[in-house]
Amino acid sequence: MGYERFGAVERRIDVGGTSLRFWLPPDLDALIDVEAFERDERIPYWANVWESALVLAEELMVMDGAGRRLLELGCGLALPAIVASLRGFDVVASDYEEDALEGVRFNAARNGAEGLETRILDWRRLPDDLPVFDIVVAADVLYEPHHAGALATVIGRTLAPGGVALVTDPGRARAVNFEPAIRGVGLGVVRQRARRPRGFTSGPEIDLYRVTHPA
Numbered sequence: 001m002g003y004e005r006f007g008a009v010e011r012r013i014d015v016g017g018t019s020l021r022f023w024l025p026p027d028l029d030a031l032i033d034v035e036a037f038e039r040d041e042r043i044p045y046w047a048n049v050w051e052s053a054l055v056l057a058e059e060l061m062v063m064d065g066a067g068r069r070l071l072e073l074g075c076g077l078a079l080p081a082i083v084a085s086l087r088g089f090d091v092v093a094s095d096y097e098e099d100a101l102e103g104v105r106f107n108a109a110r111n112g113a114e115g116l117e118t119r120i121l122d123w124r125r126l127p128d129d130l131p132v133f134d135i136v137v138a139a140d141v142l143y144e145p146h147h148a149g150a151l152a153t154v155i156g157r158t159l160a161p162g163g164v165a166l167v168t169d170p171g172r173a174r175a176v177n178f179e180p181a182i183r184g185v186g187l188g189v190v191r192q193r194a195r196r197p198r199g200f201t202s203g204p205e206i207d208l209y210r211v212t213h214p215a
Contacts, residue, residue, distance in 0.1 A: 003106040006047075006099075013049060014199070015083055016061035020111050022049060022077065023103070045140075046076035046100035052140035052168040054197035055206040056080040059166060060137070065089030068134040071158055073121070073151065074141035078104040081137075085113035089135065094121035123150045132160040136211075139168045148177035149184075155211055156185035165211035170204035178209060188212050 008023035025047040057080045060070075065088035072081040072093045077100065081093035085108065093104050093116060101118040108116045121130075136159050142148055155165045165187075169175040171194065182189040189212075194205035 003102040006103075008103070008106070011049070013054070013079065015054070015057045015079070016198075018061065018083075018086075020079070020082070022079065022107050023110070024048060024077065025103075045143075046095060046097050046103070049077055049079050050140050050170070051197055051200070051203055052170050052206050053077075053079045054200075055195065055208065056137055056139045056166060056168045057083040058198060059208065060084045060087060060089075063087055063089075063135075065135075069131070069160075070135040070137065071133040073123075073136065073138040073154060073158075075104060076100050076139075077107060078116075078118075080139055081116060082108050082111055082113045084135070084137075085116040086111065091116045092119055092133075093117070094119045096120070096122055123154050126154065126157055130158060132158055132163070134160050134163045136163065136165040137167070138165075140170060140172075141167075142169050142172050142175045142178055145174060145177065147174060148181040151178065152181035152185045152187070155182070156187060159187070159211070159213065161213055163213070165209075167209040167211065169207050169209070171207060175207065182209075182211055186214070188214050 006025040009026050011022050013020045060083050070084045070089040070091045075093040075095045078093040081091050085091040190210045192208040194207045
């Protein structure tokens with residue numbers, strides 16, 4: 001039955017003046033599986049498009065992706081990855097949840113991003129065949145104390161020389177560990193001034209971390 005089993009409803013999302021059509025499950029709470037959380041910390045955060053994803057998508061909307069590869073980590077419904085695909089990037093959207101990737105494929109097809117690839121990716125067990133990318137992105141993935149170190153390790157493993165990683169976060173307490181974790185894997189990081197998605201007058205201000213290899 002695929003993604004249709006979630007009874008997803010359409011939401012119009014504006015990114016840099018471009019209107020995208022996204023289908024989201026109508027009730028995130030109904031997707032919570034207590035046993036899955038107790039076993040492996042699985043919470044269906046993937047079922048929404050959060051402010052951090054909007055800010056990241058806006059950053060990507062002004063880029064030219066021709067000839068460049070992009071990886072989204074912890075993509076959820078992958079608004080940034082879909083925008084990147086529309087901008088000409090060769091895109092892989094990755095997540096720990098197959099349900100999320102079903103939603104990515106559903107929404108990518110309906111927004112003309114047919115070339116986008118999806119991949120299950122467990123940050124704790126990175127596959128040997130995982131390539132490097134010119135751009136690595138992640139939106140709002142720093143929930144637990146160990147996530148900063150895990151994310152830094154994955155970025156260090158997948159970011160090509162001369163590449164850039166962009167990470168957005170709504171000021172979560174756990175994010176304080178991200179900058180030292182990134183420096184701990186030998187990369188440089190700059191946190192840009194926090195902002196809301198364009199047109200938003202309320203809600204969290206989103207930090208944008210720009211990660212690069214040292215000069």
